[in-house]
Amino acid sequence: MRIKGSCHCRATTFEVSEAPRTVTRCTCSICSKRGALWAYYRPDQFKLTSPPENVSAYRWQSKMVKHGFCAICGCGTFTESPDWSTGEPDFDNPKIAVNARLFDDFDLDAVEVVVIDGKNLW
Template sequence: MAISGSCHCQSTRFEVDAAPETVTYCTCSICSKRGALWAYYKRADVRILSKDGQSTYLWQSRTVRHNFCSICGCTTYTESPDFSTGEPDFDNPRISINARLLDDFDLDAVPVTVIDGKNLW
C-alpha cells in the first residue's frame, strides 16, 4: 500500500510503494546533524510528486545527493548508489526517504538500525 510524505511546507512531496519495515539512524557528520531516520527504497519504488523548493548538497565524494527543502529547511531524501554490498553499485541507485516526513505512519512501530557512519567513512 502506497504511503505519502512531504516536507513541512509541502513544496517537496513524495510517495513510496510501501511503509518501511525498519529505519536507519546514521551517526555520520551530516546525518547526525540533520536528525533524519532513513527508509531505503529502490528508485522504482519512489515517486517524487513535487520538488519546487528542492536544493541539493553534495559533500566530499559528491556521490550522495542530499536533498532538502530550501523553503522550510526539511531534510527530504537522498539519492545514492546502493552500498549494501560494501561497494558502490552505481547501476542500482537507491533513494533514502526521511521517514520522519511520512504521513499517517507510526514511526515508533518500526525498529531503528544504527549505522556507525562516524567511523565507517
C-alpha cells in the same frame, strides 16, 4: 500500502510503495546533524509528486551522494546515492533514502530503528 510524505511547507511531496520494515539512524557527520531516520527504496518505489525544482541538494566530499532538502522550509527530504552495500559505489543500483520523519499519517514509533555507526565506518 503506499505512504505519502511531505516536508513542513509541502513544497516537496512524495510517495513510496510500501511501509519500511525498519528505519536507519546513522551516526555519520551529516546524518547525525540532519536528524533523519532513513527508509531505503529503489527508484521505482519512490515518486516525487511535487515539482523537482523545489528540491535543493547538498553534495560534499566525494559528491556521489545527493542530499535533498526543501529550499523553502529546510527539511531534509530524501537522499540519492549509488548502492554501497558491497563497500563500493554501485552506480547501476541507485538507492533513495527517504527521511521517514516526513511520512504523513504514519506511526514511526512502531518501526524498529537500526543504528549504523557511520561515524566510524566512513
